[in-house]
Amino acid sequence: MVIFMVKVRVPATTANLGPGFDTLGLALNLYNEFTFEEIPEGYKISGFKKEYGSTNNLVYRSIKETFREIGYTPTGISIDANTNIPISRGLGSSASCILAGVIGGNELAGRPLGKDEIFQLATKIEGHPDNIAPALFGGLVISLMEEEKVIYNRIEVAKGIKFIALISDFTLSTKESREVLPSMVEYKDCINNINKVALLISALTNGRFDLLRYAFKDRLHEPYRGKLIPDFFNIIEKCKKMDSLGVYLSGAGPTIMCIIDEDNEEFTKEIKAYLHTLDQPWNIRELNIDLEGTKIL
Structure with a gap:
């Protein structure tokens, strides 16, 4: 009962x-x-x-x-x-x-x-x-x-974008991805991230999505975590060349997240074709922002 x-x-x-x-x-x-x-x-x-x-x-x-x-x-x-x-x-x-x-x-x-x-x-x-x-x-x-x-x-966040998640077949624990991070970073790298996160927030709220390509330049975790992910840096560069508005490592990884214009119908097909040329299998999910959060159904 x-x-x-x-x-x-x-x-x-x-x-x-x-x-x-x-x-x-x-x-x-x-x-x-x-x-x-x-x-x-x-x-x-x-x-x-x-x-x-x-x-x-x-x-x-x-x-x-x-x-x-x-x-x-x-x-x-x-x-x-x-x-x-x-x-x-x-x-x-x-x-x-x-x-x-x-x-x-x-x-x-x-x-x-x-x-x-x-x-x-x-x-x-x-x-x-x-x-x-x-x-x-x-x-x-x-x-x-x-x-x-x-x-x-x-x-x-202003309307007009969607997210493309490139999800690997392999896992990466948060513990493992934390362990590769340095205990100290250079002052200039901290300044870089302060500049970029301010630009990122303003671009997302104001709908200046053309500025996102400059905002997604991290120096505190992606350069270190990316080394744990096969083809990470190549995929990042490929996404930039395929008219993605921005691309970054999702959380501790290994998922790579791309932001594209909501009317862009070619990116998913093109990145899928590219990922099939790599040794490591990747899955692709088109996603949108959830505005409701956790719900009791």
Whole structure:
């Protein structure tokens, strides 16, 4: 017998957006859906790959942490997943699991937490807000940690663009991609990213998409992470020559994200033909900005 049930939908996210390292994140219309049930006893986890079907599952751990935080003890928990966001590809799959667990637990417990409290708790579990923020609020979000508080601001992006995700068949863990980053960087590289992220935000909000080609020039993480991804730098250069407005490494990678004019019908066909010439298989997804964020269905 089911006591209570709730379904949560969480969008994919693309973080960093080139120079906005650990600061910018954007929600996309690719989704994971999770159904939570409070059942008479025990726990059930279904819909995940075998290796994620135990209590070490990130959704399960997040819902348990939520119950602990708010002091709620369920009779039992059932979690069922319908996942479309690729795992360990730089598209926010971990953030989607964490947010779903926190929101699912909050719903089962009678909604004691408000949206900002959900955001704070999910960020605490994740460790950083750059994927959590857009996944929860939708759209483009700036987020940062100020002492123990998470600060965020949502930004309106002008219409007229779409996103082309080049998704590799291989995975790249955030831990691995963090380990290649230097402990110190040069002053001029920091100045470069400050300049470029300011230009990026203004171009996206004002619809000056012609300026994006100058904004997507990162010096803090892509030069190091790109070395972990076969053909990364060649793909970047090819996308630039194919009239992409901008191209960057999505999150920690290995997904490469291209921004193109919404009326550009040739880019996808051309980049697909090019990717087929490479040794490493790549999949292509045309995506748009999700403005709703996480929804309870």
